[in-house]
Amino acid sequence: MIRASFNSDWQWRRKVNPFAELSGETAVYQPVRLPHDAMLAQGRAAPSGQVTMSGGAGAYFSGGTWEYHKTFFVPEDHRGKRIVIEFEGVYRDATVHINGAYAGQRPFGYSHFRIDADPFLRFGEDNEIRVEARSHQDSRWYTGAGIYRDTWMLIGDLVRVRPYGVRVTTPDIDQERAVVEVETTIENDSIAMRTLDVVTEVRDTAGTVVAVDASRITVLPNEPATVRQRLYVSDPSLWSPQSPALYAAEVALTDESGEVDTESADFGIRSLRLDPQHGLRLNGETVKLRGACIHHDNGILGAATFARAEERRVRILRDAGFNALRMSHHPMSRAMLDACDRLGMLVVDEAFDVWTSGKNEFDYSLNFPEWWERDIEAMVTKDFNHPSVILYSIGNEIPEVGSPAGAAWGRKLADKVRALDDTRFVTNAVNGMLTVLSDLIAMRNRTQEAVQEDTGINTFMSDTADMMDRISSSELVTQRTAEAFAALDVAGMNYAEGRYTLDKGLFPNRIILGTETFPTRIDGNWKLVKQHGHVIGDFTWAGWDYLGEVGVGRPQYLTADNPRPTHTAPYPYLVAGCGDIDITGHRRPASYYREIVFGLRARPYIAVRKPQHHGKVFAGGPWTWSDSISSWTWPGFDEAPITVEVYSDAEEVELLVNGRSLGRRPVGEDHHFRTEFETAYEPGEIVAIAYLGGVETGRHTLRSADGPLQLRASVEHPTVTADGDDLAYVELTLAAPDGTCHPAADRTVSLDISGTGVLAGFGSADPSTEARFDSVAGSTYEGRALVILRPTAPGRIRLVATAADCEPVEVLIPVE
Template sequence: MHSAVIDRWAFRLGDERGASAKGFDDAAWRRVRVPHDWSVEQPFAEEHSSGTGYLPGGIGWYRAHVPFTAAPGQHVRLVFHGVYRDAEVWVNGYHLGARPSGFARFSFDLTEIASYAPDDDLVIAVRVSRLETADSRWFNGTGLNRRVELEVHEPVHLREHGTVVTTERADVAEAVVRVVQRIANDTDAAVVVAVRHELRSLSTDRSHAFEAEVTVPARTEAIAVAVVTIADPELWTDTDPRLHRLTSTLSWTTDGAAQRAEYTEIVGIRTIRFDPDHGFSVNGERRVLRGVCLHDDGGPFGTAVPADVWLRRLLTLREMGANAVRMAHNPHSPELYALCDVLGLFVIDEAFDEWENPKNKWWQGHNVYPPKHDGPAREFPEWHERDLTAMVEAHRNHPSVIAWSIGNEVDYPNDPYAHPLFQESVGNNDAGKPAAERVYDPNRPDIRRLTTIAKRLGAIVRAADPTRPVTLAAAFPELSSRTGLLDDLDLVGYNYREARYAEDHARFPDKPFVGSETSHRYVDWLAVVRNEWVAGQFLWTGVDFLGETTLWPNHGSRAGLLTIAGFPKPGYHLRRSWWAEEPVAHVVLRPAGEDGDLREGRAVRGWNGRDPLQVLAFANGDEVELRWGDERIPLERDEEHGWWSAVATPRAEPLVLEIRRDGRTVARDEVRTAGPAERVEATAWRAPEHVASAVRAAGLPLDELLQVEVRLVDGAGEPAGDDRLVAVAVEGGELLGIESGDLADPTPYPSTERRTRDGRLIVFVRPAGSTAITLRAEGLDEVLIRDDSARFAG
């Protein structure tokens, strides 16, 4: 099988009569590289929906001319890994069909069309339509925002998603792996297909060979099953994610001539279990899921996020101690799952945010009435089975995926479902709602309907993959648990309902529980630590994201532990002191008396005045000592927030936090007074070589983007206490975007300048040959960066 990525396209924003025709002249159209999101190329504007980040949608066309030569009988397939949204596709002028979902992987069989002109280009035309920007509760972008591929197969080939790899049992001594394949025969004669598998470790190069054989009748398909027993297996876990490459070689004879086809799949050997009394385990060893929820945008990239950018984010979260991700609230890009495989991040994969009936879509500020009600509910009745099956089939060979979520907060009270059991219903996000929106209304859909749908969705999932549990993220189990919504689930997910864990564990003793979405409070983490039967928690969120915002000019959510630029917030370091195994010492300063969310506030590292400061010490050691110069500052343990704190008057000397174990210093943090910015420092972020090598070995090519982290420093090299406008110029490469993390800054993403936030921003550049990047900050000397350097300063 040969697969080619189609990444060069002609693009036009706006509708175009006749653009589907093969001979249409697109020479004047703009050339773009796919994945591509046109929404983030446009200005932010208050006229658009707050829920989707005050960015526009519209109609756009893409056209690609693909040189192509097909041998007689070859099977040709065009694959889209997701288009947001309402895509219509033509090839050589033939209308192949449409896909309303913005997240589903879909494909078209081009075998017949390609045979009409076997030595001619394939001309692919795609029309994308997103006329209503209030079509989601968060930003999803617009366009060909995921990879597009052209696959060419032999006449005898694997069906799409035709390989299923499962680990029947595994421990350190022995593992049993089963490979089931659906083999199609497009010829007019039956063939005997011999299948030879090689399972090769990407870590040690150890390999295991095993075989199968099957007769495939003409113009139909058959199932080939092979099982291998492996001694001393290299298992995939979160702490040591060993991956294997499965190479399957199909051999057969046609008219006396030997034929073959080869397929590869990256897999992991592992077993998982959710136990109602002992939580989650992998390969028989208990793990606590220390998870974060993620939306799939990346600041200036919109939802067309390069793997390099996700790698930087995920590694930063991994260093915090995270070992799990919930894909909120839709299937994500294929690169993200592959990275989770490599990095050892467990994944809860999620299909839908709404089912038959639409949720409220806030378009003029969060919880500002009236809402709008466009969105994916309109295609759910017709498309839910195909979309859900597509998610499971596409991702079931990823060892990182541990559960299938069929919905997020579909039971949110009065949004839109209700029931007379609760005459008044208050959800976790109801601040500011009119009273009429919180009382029972018999004209709303009955919540019992959700139980019927959940059973249907669960059956669809289990038909495609019976090895992982079916779950959903329940918002109002006070009601939905009494109307049957949880009954068919294999794993119960609760959003912000830790207070119900004990009661509902007793009510459903055969059900495992997980905090599918939780706040960042210490008490919510203790609800996991103190209850072995709770599998873990997934924080809302790991990274800030576009959309789901308040009033203009705010255009994103600050719920993350990382800013949208990928920089850690103070709450990141606090979480690290709870989750990380290694010793942690980190100091945060803020004005005395301030008591705000560490994800929202602008807590500082340095100081420049004499007013008393609150000192927050994040530490996980046995002995914690804080000193300001020679003076020891007494610390008090705050059990409500999970940190140590003190109030002190600043002085010129450094503030030092030390963690000791057995009398030995094991972690240390030092903060110095902050002065005005005097120069710019820039560091080109690169993944550790062993990580980059593992990513490439898993078949995921990195774009090798330059991700240049920029910060303003004072004369002593300490982070500066002010912000400046930074202009960026690139020679010999392409400036892809600048991000500061300030979600109240409506500077358009295509701009070549942006103001820092907390003295920092990041610049994304695609290098080409010899690339030079010039940074000019107001009142400071410019900095010149070349792509062959690792650190730059001016």
């Protein structure tokens, strides 16, 4: 089928009750080009008892119902063809009407779905499509709302290749050749039997045909038929994270009158094996998953999913040392899967956060029993040809998994996935504590009156990390999860590293993946991953910071007014605060620490704690890194005490402050890859020098920002395309003349945008702010901000940024 973008010429508004609209209450439609996040445009507010507010889980954005409307012309010569409208994601509970008639719906907000449009169309005339989307107390994170992913119009003849109907597997590979099996499903909506020739060509990255096969197939009316072809690729280039070689299978249908339809599918040639001794093997080589859990939002773009934004995230995460992503807790976008294929990132794609037991008042559990099979089918169909996908996760922290009924549901889901795709493995991200949560609540209630406020179970529950690990390693959890884990290929464990060694003896055939772990424990976790063949990797929560679940990773300090830490931060907190990388794509100190633990960075790294908190009682949780940043610019704190953290895998490190040595301290694996120096702040330069066997192995230097302040702009890509779906990223930095960032000089920056582009988003990584991302004025945070521009036509985009006490900065971005 011919696939054309359906993103342009939409209008949207907040839905108004038609009776209220008759009474004069109106909401004006506004033009929009998809993808679009309707929730982001609504703004935020402090909770005031309104049930439409999402609270801290949704970053204090408001829920509601939104309408999207589009008028489109369908030529008369399309009569008799099959016309399909495809939505890659509508959040949530979407309903679609065409020319006033109900055409379809999809409750789940993360599934691809298609609407057969031709029964409702008027040919040779304008047609109207209307989409409604609802979001209301239905998630534990920021979801966004509306048509937030791409839309497409598919046009085909009565006889055609089914959408996503080309499936490619590579079941037999050696150095000389690879077997490539191509299954093509053909649909015939005519009233006649049709006999077709099917020619399939396999092309390499350069476009050279490396294998070809021709078959003939007869397709009966209204009975889809599948042709299976076996091709052979000589001297195959194998797909791997180090060398992500891609091929394309191009299928052409012809009959005596000529070409009927064409379809293509990109794929990779690679093999997967799994066993407790060698763990996960890719192309015969054991690979340990250096994993990052991520949410689907794109920071200052909200939930809007652009290919450029998805690729940027994958590239930055890869460059930070990760080789695997777990999309949490829903299926990954097609654009991100494409980027993972191209850049060599392995993927655990996850289906659901809930099954039959809800976590919010109006979440997907209300729809799960009726829709789960169709949503599993949508995920597997989308993922099937992507070599980056190695594991399907059927759920995340599903409360009922520890019950017999829940285990039966898990087996049903796992079997469904295997029936659709037996080339990958199946896991489930199980939180052992949640499987026995009712028992813990009962125990707490029984002991409530028998213990003092700071003793007994309250003390036991004060350390979240130790508590969760201890419970997950208990005999009760062992028994409750045995059936659920037995239905899987890989036992996914959230915050349960205590089971890694334990289960090697209890369940010698069990293979484990740390599907979610605390970032502060990566050194110990990674040591376990390296030690045990049956443990195939670790996925930190989280690799990239995200909107919602506000403040779970924020540093906190105990005071008389704040005697104990809280899990959720108050308004106007915006982000979770637990990502290695902030919402603008800037790497935090934890990211460099992780890179050292992974053995990927030989140089030491310096991070400095904020001196204004020196001496206070730190009360961060297990998702919380220190408040350190990589800076030696602290105006107003001359001679004040300050703590310098140094990360390194060497035996010892030395710290020099303006040439004066503070001595050497042990570091490396036996000391958790980190050490600290206490000193007094004085502007200038600090240098960390790492030593192994007394020989220097690397150094890291920080200098104070000195001299007149400058506003600098850096464009990530020299040109962008004019198709309306590309993005231009411009990083703004407040810096000294030598380029050193000045994190203490934050100020408002104003933007002037002209030419062939518009603002897509402008913001910073400020964790607590009331700033809007659709405004042309905003503040930097720790000296940085990010501008995202969307091209509208060929030409060039002109951006001028101004800030107080700085010369304006101008960038020109060609649009081709």
